[in-house]
Amino acid sequence: EVQLVESGGVLVQPGGSLRLSCAASGFTFSSYAMSWVRQAPGKGLEWVSMINSGGGSTNYADSVKGRFTISRDNAKNTLYLQMNSLKPEDTAVYYCAKYPTESVVLGTDAQYDYDYWGQGTQVTVSS
Secondary structure (H helix, E strand, O other): OOEEEEEOOOEEOOOOOEEEEEEEEOOOHHHOOEEEEEEOOOOOEEEEEEEOOOOOOEEEOOOOOOOEEEEEEOOOOEEEEEEOOOOHHHOEEEEEEEOOOOOOOOOOHHHHOOOEEOOOEEEEEOO
16 A cells, blocks of 8 residues: 655744655655645645656756755655745645656646645744
8 A cells, every 4th residue: 555654844934944754655665756745725736846766856846946855765765855945835735746657757747647645744834
């Protein structure tokens, strides 16, 4: 059974930093691209970032580029999202999601074609 379990979400002040983790199990983690997606209160899902299976290729939404860094440790079956310079508009439930392939082309329908999701972790940026 595929499981994705996010953790690390907390209340943080604007300008602060946070690292989210996603522990994966039930599949060969190193063989699949992964993504972070978020949903702000009252809004739809927003794709945030993705990383290919080997970790050598990453992409980011313009809203987080230069502030967020996605990474993975395939030996630990764990996906990370380092978030710096946090803003109130980053407040959202953050989900990790698995792609059905080892890499994904940005700007195609595949960018949003996930086959498994986690339960999410709440990040609140507020003073």
